[in-house]
Amino acid sequence: MCGIVGYIGGQEASPIIIEGLRKLEYRGYDSAGICTLNGGAPQIRRAEGKLINLEKILTTTPALGTRGIGHTRWATHGRPSEINAHPHKADGIVVVHNGIIENYLKLKEQLVEAGHQFSSETDTEIIAHLIDEHYRRCGDFEEAVRSALRQVKGAYAVAIVCQQEPDKLIAAKFGSPLVVGQGQGEYLVASDIPAMLSHTREMIFLEDGEVAVFTPEKMWVTDLQGTLLEKQSKTITWSPLMAEKGGFKHFMLKEIYEQPRALADTMAGRLQLDEGDVFLEDLNLTAEDLAGLDKIFVIACGTSWHAGLVGKFYLEKLARIPVEIDIASEFRYRDPIVAANSLTVLISQSGETADTLAALREAKSKGGKTLCICNVVDSSIARESDAVIYTHAGPEIGVASTKAFTTQLVALYLLALKLGRVRGQLSAAGCQQKITDLLTLPRKVEEVLELDGSIENIAKNYMNARDFLYLGRGNQYPIALEGALKLKEISYIHAEGYPAGEMKHGPIALIDENLPVVVLVPQNATYDKVVSNMQEVCARGGIVIAITSGTDERLRQQVSALIQVPELDDDLMPILTSIPIQLLAYHVAVLKGTDVDQPRNLAKSVTVE
Numbered sequence: 001m002c003g004i005v006g007y008i009g010g011q012e013a014s015p016i017i018i019e020g021l022r023k024l025e026y027r028g029y030d031s032a033g034i035c036t037l038n039g040g041a042p043q044i045r046r047a048e049g050k051l052i053n054l055e056k057i058l059t060t061t062p063a064l065g066t067r068g069i070g071h072t073r074w075a076t077h078g079r080p081s082e083i084n085a086h087p088h089k090a091d092g093i094v095v096v097h098n099g100i101i102e103n104y105l106k107l108k109e110q111l112v113e114a115g116h117q118f119s120s121e122t123d124t125e126i127i128a129h130l131i132d133e134h135y136r137r138c139g140d141f142e143e144a145v146r147s148a149l150r151q152v153k154g155a156y157a158v159a160i161v162c163q164q165e166p167d168k169l170i171a172a173k174f175g176s177p178l179v180v181g182q183g184q185g186e187y188l189v190a191s192d193i194p195a196m197l198s199h200t201r202e203m204i205f206l207e208d209g210e211v212a213v214f215t216p217e218k219m220w221v222t223d224l225q226g227t228l229l230e231k232q233s234k235t236i237t238w239s240p241l242m243a244e245k246g247g248f249k250h251f252m253l254k255e256i257y258e259q260p261r262a263l264a265d266t267m268a269g270r271l272q273l274d275e276g277d278v279f280l281e282d283l284n285l286t287a288e289d290l291a292g293l294d295k296i297f298v299i300a301c302g303t304s305w306h307a308g309l310v311g312k313f314y315l316e317k318l319a320r321i322p323v324e325i326d327i328a329s330e331f332r333y334r335d336p337i338v339a340a341n342s343l344t345v346l347i348s349q350s351g352e353t354a355d356t357l358a359a360l361r362e363a364k365s366k367g368g369k370t371l372c373i374c375n376v377v378d379s380s381i382a383r384e385s386d387a388v389i390y391t392h393a394g395p396e397i398g399v400a401s402t403k404a405f406t407t408q409l410v411a412l413y414l415l416a417l418k419l420g421r422v423r424g425q426l427s428a429a430g431c432q433q434k435i436t437d438l439l440t441l442p443r444k445v446e447e448v449l450e451l452d453g454s455i456e457n458i459a460k461n462y463m464n465a466r467d468f469l470y471l472g473r474g475n476q477y478p479i480a481l482e483g484a485l486k487l488k489e490i491s492y493i494h495a496e497g498y499p500a501g502e503m504k505h506g507p508i509a510l511i512d513e514n515l516p517v518v519v520l521v522p523q524n525a526t527y528d529k530v531v532s533n534m535q536e537v538c539a540r541g542g543i544v545i546a547i548t549s550g551t552d553e554r555l556r557q558q559v560s561a562l563i564q565v566p567e568l569d570d571d572l573m574p575i576l577t578s579i580p581i582q583l584l585a586y587h588v589a590v591l592k593g594t595d596v597d598q599p600r601n602l603a604k605s606v607t608v609e
């Protein structure tokens, strides 16, 4: 996720901004930039790669001045490059931005018509030009910012300076975090608290739709209409490390809690509710290509492979195309039969996993089309695939994948909807219904996150078990596999995921009063079947932890613990039931005292075979 730092006061801005950006490095980024004001034209310096590259440029060509804004960019629109790095400028207006502007294509068309010329592939540059357009008309920086932001749809946190009004810095937010730091004769603004902690602990938290205007001496906050608002500062007592984790004990927990936002970002700008369709911006495959497909391969490793298993349900159900799913390290050596009219979908959070990359090359060499679902813009797999659907999860730092997994499921769902529409398997009305359900997902995930305390209590009761079994049917079977993987990788407890109906063919021999069995049993077509599988466990004295959307009293009475998730369309239920299995694994691991964010023997990106 991108980082923003802004400064206005009596000291040189650029060292303060660089120091702040360094504190945000943990968020991940691929380019960085800064702009200061010193009486003349805005001094913009930008560099691809790490902050050190920007610092080298600043050593030879310093950016001077006591006002400035800086940014570390995690690419979403446009590849990582100097040209796409922030700040972006339009005449005297300079902007840094976090978030995604959903209506950027429409705004860009209007601005091009009005004579604006663009030099980057980013959605951010649109904001700079839009403010500039208003500034030309009204000649008032503050008013121009508010007018522009009233036109913008999507998520943003922005910091803006203006050459013609150098004694003001403006910041605003909607859907992306932004915090103001109040110092002595100076103000800072940043996307995250750690960037400012060495200067001040007095923080003012901006809310959505608020615009803060700073001079070195004072600050005021208005809404987007210009009405003045009262704001109170808060004293932050966090340690710097706590601050990096946003006050959460671990990155993994922070990332679990980021899921409502990550899921919404992955849908942003892609749902066309009125038309009953889906727009996938980097899908370089024509409607003809998509309509002509007669087979899909889905290839990935680990958690991403589990996402692929759910994806098979989506693609076969909504687009009616046969799907073959493979683990990348198997696919690459089995001499697969890949026809020209097939599509190979590679799923990878990092985009660098060696086996998945090799599988991609294998599929390409055999002539099929390739598409990747990836979280890292311009990663090797994204570069080499014919088409890409980026998940907008933001960087995932905890080694155990959480938000990357659930956003992969959303991306697969969007692909299935698109293929369903192109191939005439899904009507516009049917797609509208699916989109309507999808839009409720972030709120329902928030509801599940509220169960955190009760899931922690369940973890306390079963943390000493030697083994766990996870059972699910249909699209919940991959979630059973994912639950078992999450638990083993961070708590080091042996766990297995099994199709619920398969239990009687062997694993039932394991059941006794010491084995917790997590049963995924949402209210769906196979509910009764899973309940009878669960009863087979209960009849043998096993411990059942049920995750259900039903309100069946019989179930409640039979199980040792019950986690109740809200009702949701069955296709999307795997995303919802993923949350309790993540939280259960997390709490068991914390109680056992393992290194949750960096479990032993594991690496975040597996770039070796």
Ligand code: F6R
Pocket (backbone or CB within 6 Å): 301, 302, 303, 304, 305, 347, 348, 349, 350, 351, 352, 353, 356, 399, 400, 401, 402, 485, 489, 604, 605, 606
């Ligand atoms: C488990 C986990 C791994 C990865 C796997 C593939 O929590 O994170 O199983 O899913 O190593 O990684 P990517 O998705 O980067 O290709």
